[in-house]
Amino acid sequence: MRIGIDLGGTKIEGIILSPDGIIEKKIRIDTPSDTYKEILVAVCELIRTLQKGQGKPLKVGIGMPGAISKFSNTIKNCNAIPLNGQPMHTDLEVQLGYPVRLENDANCFAMSEATFGAGKTHNCVFGVILGTGTGGGFVVKRTVIRGANGITGEWGHNSIPASVRKFIKGTRICYCGRTNCIETILSGRGIRQTYLEISGEDIDAKEIAARATEGESFAKKCLDLYCTQLAHCLASVVNVLDPDVIVLGGGLSNIQQLYEKVLPEMHPHIFSDTIKTLISPPSFGDASGAIGAACLWPEETLS
Numbered sequence: 001m002r003i004g005i006d007l008g009g010t011k012i013e014g015i016i017l018s019p020d021g022i023i024e025k026k027i028r029i030d031t032p033s034d035t036y037k038e039i040l041v042a043v044c045e046l047i048r049t050l051q052k053g054q055g056k057p058l059k060v061g062i063g064m065p066g067a068i069s070k071f072s073n074t075i076k077n078c079n080a081i082p083l084n085g086q087p088m089h090t091d092l093e094v095q096l097g098y099p100v101r102l103e104n105d106a107n108c109f110a111m112s113e114a115t116f117g118a119g120k121t122h123n124c125v126f127g128v129i130l131g132t133g134t135g136g137g138f139v140v141k142r143t144v145i146r147g148a149n150g151i152t153g154e155w156g157h158n159s160i161p162a163s164v165r166k167f168i169k170g171t172r173i174c175y176c177g178r179t180n181c182i183e184t185i186l187s188g189r190g191i192r193q194t195y196l197e198i199s200g201e202d203i204d205a206k207e208i209a210a211r212a213t214e215g216e217s218f219a220k221k222c223l224d225l226y227c228t229q230l231a232h233c234l235a236s237v238v239n240v241l242d243p244d245v246i247v248l249g250g251g252l253s254n255i256q257q258l259y260e261k262v263l264p265e266m267h268p269h270i271f272s273d274t275i276k277t278l279i280s281p282p283s284f285g286d287a288s289g290a291i292g293a294a295c296l297w298p299e300e301t302l303s
């Protein structure tokens with residue numbers, strides 16, 4: 001048994017995960033919105049509640065937005081909650097009195113799929129988040145690859161490829177301070193902006209997908225363009241990492257069209273005559289963050 005915590009901008013979810021990937025217990029609380037200290041206290045309290053009655057403390061993994069700076073051991077690149085610049089890993093271990101593992105939430109998503117989900121029979125799994133942001137995590141043989149700067153998989157902040165940049169109007173500003181990042185076309189906000197440019201109407205991704213299903217021409221055009229943009233952007237990932245499977249996650253991964261259209265559109269942009277890489281829907285939905293966080297402690301480390 002292990003504990004997994006998914007720290008999000010609005011909710012904190014804690015689970016106890018069995019050795020075969022079954023959620024034995026789940027608790028959800030609201031994320032305190034004001035200060036780092038309140039968030040730290042809430043996470044520790046949730047962990048203590050899950051540990052109650054377990055005897056020897058269970059191993060704890062925590063997924064959160066952002067990355068841990070190797071230089072300062074503090075949180076960076078966090079777009080949602082006031083964790084940036086905070087030594088959260090150290091503070092958690094001091095408060096709890098035992099080691100915990102902390103990982104970027106996209107890496108936890110990839111870890112959940114690589115361990116118990118769509119990537120469990122594959123060695124190299126690239127987990128993609130298409131939601132509020134556009135992120136990713138790369139897992140090889142059930143080990144998260146972090147990289148020299150702790151940013152492996154952050155393809156959302158590469159520039160939009162020129163081949164699809166011509167389809168957007170003007171310049172899109174990214175929250176990271178750069179312009180025309182991939183995230184500005186593939187996130188929920190990105191597809192919303194694209195639809196606005198096509199139709200003059202401001203509606204969210206869910207509504208765009210629903211209207212496309214009903215046959216509305218603007219929505220169909222918008223989704224077709226989104227598939228093309230995603231295909232070109234992911235082809236670059238395949239040329240660099242060459243994963244066995246790409247698992248899509250986040251709110252936009254519910255769009256069924258992605259699983260029919262994106263892979264064929266990627267092929268001309270991948271430097272190989274045969275393409276074995278698969279694109280798969282996620283296995284766990286909202287629970288993937290907490291499951292992946294628990295999987296930061298592989299079975300063999302639990303004795």
Ligand SMILES: [Zn+2]
Pocket residue numbers: 156157174175176177178181183
């Ligand atoms: Zn960016």
